[in-house]
Each structure stands twice: as C-alpha cells, then as structure tokens.
Amino acid sequence: MMHVVLAVTAVIFSLAAAGAIIRIARGPSLLDRVLAADVLLAILGGALCIDMAVNRHLNNLMLVVAISIIGFIGSVTVARFVADRRVKPNDS
Amino acid sequence: MIPDFSGPDAWIDAVSAVFMVVGALMSLGAAIGLLRFPDLLSRMHAATKPQVLGLFLLLAAIGLQMRTWWVWPVLVVAWIFQLLTVPVSAHMVGRAGYRTKHLHRELLTADELEAVVQKAAAEAARKDSPDGGR
Numbered sequence: 001m002m003h004v005v006l007a008v009t010a011v012i013f014s015l016a017a018a019g020a021i022i023r024i025a026r027g028p029s030l031l032d033r034v035l036a037a038d039v040l041l042a043i044l045g046g047a048l049c050i051d052m053a054v055n056r057h058l059n060n061l062m063l064v065v066a067i068s069i070i071g072f073i074g075s076v077t078v079a080r081f082v083a084d085r086r087v088k089p090n091d092s
Numbered sequence: 093m094i095p096d097f098s099g100p101d102a103w104i105d106a107v108s109a110v111f112m113v114v115g116a117l118m119s120l121g122a123a124i125g126l127l128r129f130p131d132l133l134s135r136m137h138a139a140t141k142p143q144v145l146g147l148f149l150l151l152a153a154i155g156l157q158m159r160t161w162w163v164w165p166v167l168v169v170a171w172i173f174q175l176l177t178v179p180v181s182a183h184m185v186g187r188a189g190y191r192t193k194h195l196h197r198e199l200l201t202a203d204e205l206e207a208v209v210q211k212a213a214a215e216a217a218r219k220d221s222p223d224g225g226r
Contacts, residue, residue, distance in 0.1 A: 019123025
C-alpha cells in the first residue's frame with residue numbers, strides 16, 4: 001500500500017511544483033513570484049516528509065525543522081525591498 | 093496488495109496513507125489557486141494551505157509511521173515554528189502588496205487599512221505644511 005501512496009503523492013507533488021514554477025515564471029509582480037517560491041518551499045518540505053514517512057527513516061527531520069524555522073526570511077526580505085522601493089514615490 | 097484490517101498496524105498504515113494523500117492534495121490546491129486566482133491577496137489565501145494544514149498532515153503521517161513516541165515532540169516543534177513564522181512573511185508580503193497596489197479593489201469586501209492609511213497621510217501632510225499644522 002505504501003508504494004501506491006508514494007506514486008500518487010509523487011504525481012501530485014510534481015503537478016503542484018509545476019504549477020508553482022509556472023507562477024514564478026509568469027507572475028506579473030515580484031510579490032507573486034515570492035509567494036510562489038514560498039509554496040515551492042512548502043512542497044519541497046512536504047516531499048521530504050513523504051519520503052521519511054514511506055521509507056520510515058528520520059534523516060531529513062532536522063532539515064524540515066530548519067525549513068519551518070528560517071523559511072520565512074527570504075520572503076520577508078524581498079517584501080521589505082519592495083516596500084522600500086515604493087514607499088517614497090516622490091523621491092529622486 | 094489488499095491489507096487485512098485485523099490488527100492495529102494496518103489501520104495506522106491506512107490512516108497515515110490518507111493523511112499523506114490529503115496533505116499532498118493541499119499542495120496541489122495551492123498550485124491551482126496560484127494559477128487561477130486573479131490577484132496577490134487571493135493567491136496568498138491559497139498559498140497557506142500546504143504551509144499549515146498540509147505540513148500538519150504530513151508530520152502526523154511521519155509520527156504514525158514511525159510508531160514511536162519520542163519523535164512527536166520534534167514534529168510538534170516543526171509545526172509550531174511553521175505556525176509562528178508563516179504569519180510574519182504573510183504580513184510582510186500582504187502589506188507590501190497593498191502598498192504597491194497589487195490588488196483588485198473591486199474584489200475586496202472590506203478595506204480596514206484604508207482609513208489608517210488616510211489618517212497617516214493626513215498627519216504627514218499636516219506636519220509637512222509650512223505653518224507646522226497650525
């Protein structure tokens with residue numbers, strides 16, 4: 001049964017990652033791309049979790065914890081840059 | 093291929109398999125939402141699904157598959173930190189999106205930030221005026 005689950009989730013994650021990558025490529029604004037990159041990171045963490053659960057090991061557990069702790073820094077940084085660039089439209 | 097549901101092991105396997113498939117479907121739902129929704133704020137709504145509920149289901153599947161108790165605190169730590177950090181990035185991205193006008197105003201039912209922004213702009217204009225606002 002676990003192999004069926006692995007195949008099904010692999011297909012689902014592949015489709016989801018493809019959708020997120022399409023939004024990264026097409027996204028009209030920078031913030032759309034950041035949001036899609038966040039979703040791609042969540043998909044990666046989910047794939048690591050599936051690998052651990054199906055194969056019954058814990059090799060990636062610290063990686064999942066680290067992703068959940070510091071994964072937000074990238075999008076916060078980019079959002080800060082966007083805000084800084086547009087906050088004073090009358091400058092220069 | 094068909095497991096016998098006589099012992100608890102098969103039931104735990106079945107529950108964790110359901111968790112894994114539903115958790116993966118959360119990611120697919122987020123991707124579909126990213127592709128289909130019209131503006132940044134509604135896309136943010138879709139993007140939170142795999143980050144919170146999807147991660148919860150997959151971590152629960154790990155805990156069920158490992159059949160040990162000591163792994164649960166680590167999984168809880170991972171989920172708690174995700175719950176603590178995701179709103180920070182969502183707040184920053186949403187605020188920056190509001191500021192840079194990446195939203196469709198006609199789709200909003202309420203805009204509670206509008207009044208705050210107007211008040212701050214009026215205050216800044218009063219401070220910038222030559223007579224110091226008097």
